Amino acid sequence: MTSTILELQNVNKTYSTAAGDFVALKNINLEITAGEFLGVVGKSGAGKSTLLNMLNGVDQLTSGEVCFQAEGERLSIHQLTEDQRASWRGKNMGVVYQSFQLLPMLTLAENIMLPMDLSNHFNPRKAKERALELLELMELAEHAHKLPSFISGGQQQRVAIARALANDPPVLVADEPTGSLDSVTADHIFDVFSQLVEERGKTIIMVTHDLGLASRFSRSLTIVDGELAEAQTEFDRTMLRRRK
Ligand SMILES: Nc1ncnc2c1ncn2[C@@H]1O[C@H](COP(=O)(O)OP(=O)(O)OP(=O)(O)O)[C@@H](O)[C@H]1O
Numbered sequence: 001m002t003s004t005i006l007e008l009q010n011v012n013k014t015y016s017t018a019a020g021d022f023v024a025l026k027n028i029n030l031e032i033t034a035g036e037f038l039g040v041v042g043k044s045g046a047g048k049s050t051l052l053n054m055l056n057g058v059d060q061l062t063s064g065e066v067c068f069q070a071e072g073e074r075l076s077i078h079q080l081t082e083d084q085r086a087s088w089r090g091k092n093m094g095v096v097y098q099s100f101q102l103l104p105m106l107t108l109a110e111n112i113m114l115p116m117d118l119s120n121h122f123n124p125r126k127a128k129e130r131a132l133e134l135l136e137l138m139e140l141a142e143h144a145h146k147l148p149s150f151i152s153g154g155q156q157q158r159v160a161i162a163r164a165l166a167n168d169p170p171v172l173v174a175d176e177p178t179g180s181l182d183s184v185t186a187d188h189i190f191d192v193f194s195q196l197v198e199e200r201g202k203t204i205i206m207v208t209h210d211l212g213l214a215s216r217f218s219r220s221l222t223i224v225d226g227e228l229a230e231a232q233t234e235f236d237r238t239m240l241r242r243r244k
């Protein structure tokens with residue numbers, strides 16, 4: 001059975017700047033199914049990061065609604081207070097960025113323990129155990145007590161993914177997670193995300209510039225000037241060519 005985990009209804013986002021208002025998202029309607037690996041593609045400035053920030057509640061929308069549905073409950077996340085939304089996000093959303101964003105003075109294990117410490121879902125001993133398990137999952141167990149600057153970019157991104165999984169959220173949001181990696185490493189990171197969808201049932205929403213990767217999502221969306229364009233993946237085009 002498929003179920004909707006996130007639903008965006010008539011979402012608009014306008015940024016106010018010194019030069020006037022700028023409409024970054026126009027009337028976005030979107031349903032995301034639990035267990036989807038959804039790709040978001042589009043040119044620089046199209047509104048991809050803005051869309052992610054709306055659906056994980058990092059930033060306020062101008063109008064519309066984002067609903068999160070899990071365990072029979074439906075939550076309109078932008079109606080929560082700032083504190084409620086932060087606590088909802090800590091439990092339900094893991095975030096991965098292009099620039100990894102690991103804290104340089106903490107070891108890899110400590111970086112992963114941080115979200116668990118903040119959310120108070122795990123006692124310190126359990127948090128440490130879990131951090132080591134997640135490093136094991138990312139094949140980095142032997143580096144647990146190193147600082148981030150002593151491992152490669154691809155390894156740092158795997159630590160960032162482990163950190164995003166710390167509180168075992170159902171959804172991961174990734175903004176160009178392969179953007180600063182070479183193509184072989186990028187491919188490997190992409191495989192890690194695919195496995196999280198296939199083997200752990202995570203829902204993943206990923207922004208990418210890499211059209212080569214777009215064919216490997218279960219669905220991909222294109223944003224053009226803040227609007228959702230008709231979704232057509234490379235996969236669809238290949239299938240169409242084959243049918244001709
Ligand atoms: N805080 C802000 N204030 C004003 N304008 C903003 C702000 N954030 C983004 N914008 C504008 O909104 C538009 C969409 O930005 P967004 O960051 O979502 O694009 P993007 O698709 O993620 O681009 P990129 O691929 O370069 O990361 C851009 O024109 C950007 O300049």
Ligand SMILES: [Mg+2]
Nearest residue numbers: 048049050175
């Ligand atoms: Mg962006």
